[in-house]
Amino acid sequence: MSGTLTNAVSEALGRAATALPTDVVRALEAARDRESGPARVQLEAILRNVNVAREGAVPICQDTGTVTYFVKFGVRFPRLAELREVLEAATRSATETVPLRPNTVHPFTGANPGDNTGEYIPAVTWEPVDGDEAEVHILPKGGGSENCSALKMLTPSAGMKGVLEAVADHVVSREGKPCPPTVIGVGIGGGADMALKLGKRALLRPVGTRHPEPEVARLEEQLERLINASGVGPMGLGGETTVLAVHVEYAHRHPASLPVGIVVQCWADRRAALRIGPDGSVTTIG
Amino acid sequence: MDKVLTTPIAERDVRELRVGDVFYVSGRMFTARDAAHEMMLERGAPLPVEGIPVFHCGPVVRKTGAGWDLLAGGPTTSVRMEGLEGDFLRKFHPRVIVGKGGMGEKTLAALSEVGAVYTHFTGGAGALAAQAVSKVEEVYWLEELGIPEAIWVLQVEKFGPLVVTMDSHGRSLHSELAAKVAENMKRAKAQFLSE
Known part of the structure; x- marks a missing residue:
């Protein structure tokens, strides 16, 4: 048994390991359709790679x-x-x-x-x-994207604008290292350990879904827009798509703490x- | 028509390449990560590598009867080799580096000096890379270094797409882009954080 x-x-x-979830493939296709130049070359190669892996059942x-x-x-x-x-x-x-x-x-x-x-x-x-x-x-x-994950212990007075800036600055600072376009899991609150755990668990959500609470969903959308405005692009070679999605989860926090766990997942989500x-x-x- | 370079690749071929160019490689390539770079600098190359692209890669391989199959082999992060690559280029003249994420000033200077380019292969595209590998010709230093770090000699057919991101004329797409990204973020933050 x-x-x-x-x-x-x-x-x-x-x-x-071999078949990328459909929601991620759709998001990559949409990104390919809006990109040009080296960014498009990367996304076309990614999508060809996804097909080769699925058809041949290879990683x-x-x-x-x-x-x-x-x-x-x-x-x-x-x-x-x-x-x-x-x-x-x-x-x-x-x-x-x-x-x-x-x-x-x-x-x-x-x-x-x-x-x-x-x-x-x-x-x-x-x-x-x-x-x-x-x-x-x-x-x-994967290790390359995990190496780009981070914990930020913010001052509570920084508020959600502080979270927005800290997460965007961090993700953009990693440039092409985590194999963008990435999916970012953000955990807010709890404690240092819980913020990171929530961030990783947020990666389980299908790409294209939003947190059910409107203010959380709004932060997800703002993060996506701000990070994508950076122009880091697919593989860090320039372009409009640096992240496919940002997923945010939260826990109640200590009045003196604002932990933010940032977990980075490569395009091979x-x-x-x-x-x-x-x-x-x-x-x-x- | 896709541009294909056949190995061994000559210096004049790579001197013609500019940042943004896309090409493919047919012929032979060899993998080398940190440990293999160090060992080659100490002991010399286990095979002739002049004009043979060096691929920053730790592959997934499977032992077959007489040899090996490469199942997935995308690039690893190149900047880990930054401290070694300049000397490596001067000593071995592979002419083409295949990796991801770009490299630093020391490598950029060596590219100009010896005549070589840094090319970016799509990170994570391990299956696509494997499809272009027609044969694993040989493996060196497997016992000492283990599978990911060993030197795998690959016969390749139209391996790519490879985007030139650092050329032999002092240009690096990576450093140019970093300046642009900083400017974009300044503007975007002014807009978003005042909303």
Whole structure:
């Protein structure tokens, strides 16, 4: 039974590595249509690359990332005990079958176990919810874009204008390094750790969706317009599309703190998601 | 018609290239990241590389019976090699660098001095790159350096598109763009932050 589940997660991870979600492809196509010159050359190459990867079931990018799972599990989900092991086994299996690049390195010795697992890795965030099912969201996260992520501890008096300026300045300062056009996840409030976690979780939202609260959605839109006005463009070679989307999430903050977590995702915004029923049945949900 | 340069690439061919030009490479290329740059500077090149483009890349490969398949091989961030590339260009004359993100002043000066260009291949386009690789000819220093850092010698057919972003006449699209971006941001912030 857990072998079936492992296969399903491994297949979903393989799908994430090789087939870019439709919402991201649509956004890239729209960007290609409005660009010209070197920017257009880059977007055409990206879209050709996406097709080659999908058709040949080969990785979209050679950096197949750190495997990251966000799990929402129902408190009555009967198979919780085996899930951590399933996620690790699926990561090892996909590393061999897709294959994925072995990307986990011991920070002290440099040793690489060769199967994309290690201390705390694959990275799993567990969120208990009501019910008897589990949702597994998969986010293989590349190193080049992760290196462009940052935490800003702003003064609360800076307000949302301060957030707007800090996020835009940071993203623009990274120029072509994170492989733009990027998707930016921004987490506001909570604390230093939570701001970054919210930022990363914001990347799970499909491109083209807005936060349901109007003032949050407005900040998302302002950030997109300001960052795209920079002219950094696809791959940092100039153009109108530096970000495909900015997603903002928030938590209440301490009166003295305004943490802002900025998590940068490259154009290869790779995702997949599954729902596991109490009987172990698996449904693809993203 | 797409412009295709066949290796070995001559100095006069790259001297004709200007920032913004787009071309493709057919023939041979070799990968080298930080560790391979250092090792080549210490020990010399394990194969003749004059006119053979150096590709900043750590590929995904699969062992086949007799050799290797390259499954994905997009560029890595070039600026990590900035401290080594000037000497590398002077010593080995690869004529073309293929990477992403651009490089700094030291490399730009060496490009003019020796006659070479820096070209930008689309970051993340690992599958597209792999499609242009018809064969993995050889791998050097695999044991010592591991898969991503080893030197992979690739037979390529119309590898690209490569955009010249730093030429042999002192121009760098990267530094020109940085000035433009700073100006754009100043103007955009004045507008957005007063809304």
